Amino acid sequence: MSIASIMVSLDLGRSAGDRVRLAADLAGRFEAGLIGIAARTIDTPAPVGDILEAQDAYAEERAALVDDLAEARTIFARSSGSALRTEWRQIEAGPEAFLVRQARGADLVVVGRDPRGDGAGALGAAPGPVLMEVGRPVLVVPPGIDRLAAARIVVAWKDAPEARRAVTAALPFITRADQVFVVGVGREASHEGAGEVADLLARHGAHVTAHALEAPNRTVAGEILHFSERHDADLVVMGGYGHARLREWLLGGVTRDILQDAPLCCLMCH
Structure with a gap:
């Protein structure tokens, strides 16, 4: 791509x-x-x-x-x-x-x-x-950012079509990055296939590792942003989750929290 x-x-x-x-x-x-x-x-x-x-x-x-x-x-x-x-x-x-x-x-x-x-x-x-x-x-x-190196990328993985589309869309960035972290958050993270996604990205030439995070004291969005900060990431890749009700689009909790609070760029797909 x-x-x-x-x-x-x-x-x-x-x-x-x-x-x-x-x-x-x-x-x-x-x-x-x-x-x-x-x-x-x-x-x-x-x-x-x-x-x-x-x-x-x-x-x-x-x-x-x-x-x-x-x-x-x-x-x-x-x-x-x-x-x-x-x-x-x-x-x-x-x-x-x-x-x-x-x-x-x-x-x-x-x-x-x-x-x-x-x-x-x-x-x-x-x-x-x-x-x-x-x-x-x-x-x-976010406000105040005028350049995106995309040198260290966090892929916030959830085994859903939105996340799969986001990973595909982000390949031009991922294949140029210095380091990519595929991160699953929560109790089901170990069953979501983050390791398989990391293997796929490695086949595309990415320098990538997979991580499962528990997030006992934070929201999922908070854990993703905390991990990104600790690893000096400048881009988060993730699915954008929501649904339509009465002809109005409503965002899911993680998507809403990231859009409200993220201090770094986020590449999203719905």
């Missing part, structure tokens, strides 16, 4: 430029194209008695939308550096929905971990809904 096209979500948050620089560095490393993308809807003006006032309010919102998209495009152009091939896409639409649609032309989607807390504004694409619907590997980047 190779990475030929990387799509990065733009917003007006404090870490938007860092996220683009990280994506551009990956594009250079994999000789991939880089696509910047931004979208937001226009806030509907409150009902007023005069139609002219309503038109003026809409015109102001429309002008704000144009300004926001122009600023996002400037951030992308300024931060993408010497990426070999770049492309820009923008529209008036919901940011998650537009990103999900456009990701059909990408091998990897890069989003911020906490756009709301980062001051992203209405352009911010929340990683949870994107992960659940996009059908592509999603690289979730």
Whole structure:
């Protein structure tokens, strides 16, 4: 598997430029194209008695939308550096929905971990809904990180289709890493096949070891992050777990905790 096209979500948050620089560095490393993308809807003006006032309010919102998209495009152009091939896409639409649609032309989607807390504004694409619907590997980047070496990778293994897809999607990173740790957490970890996954990755040329963790005093997500910190990892690979109820995507506990708390990049697949 190779990475030929990387799509990065733009917003007006404090870490938007860092996220683009990280994506551009990956594009250079994999000789991939880089696509910047931004979208937001226009806030509907409150009902007023005069139609002219309503038109003026809409015109102001429309002008704000144009300004926001122009600023996002400037951030992308300024931060993408010497990426070999770049492309820009923008529209008036919901940011998650537009990103999900456009990701059909990408091998990897890069989003911020906490756009709301980062001051992203209405352009911010929340990683949870994107992960659940996009059908592509999603690289979730915490605030303040502008480069991903992917030198030491933790594969948070659970014998489920989501984790299998994540491992396959991460092979371009795994085969270049200095060390890979396949980690199972909990009472059933020894029966989940982490050793077999490690053997498979070794056949792909990875320097890999398998580990079973008990996590008696932490949550599963907490144990994964603690292990990653102790082993100086800079990337976690894992499945993204959730389900749909009443047409709303709901995240599983481990996925939710990682998206809320992870201080390092996470590559996830649903």
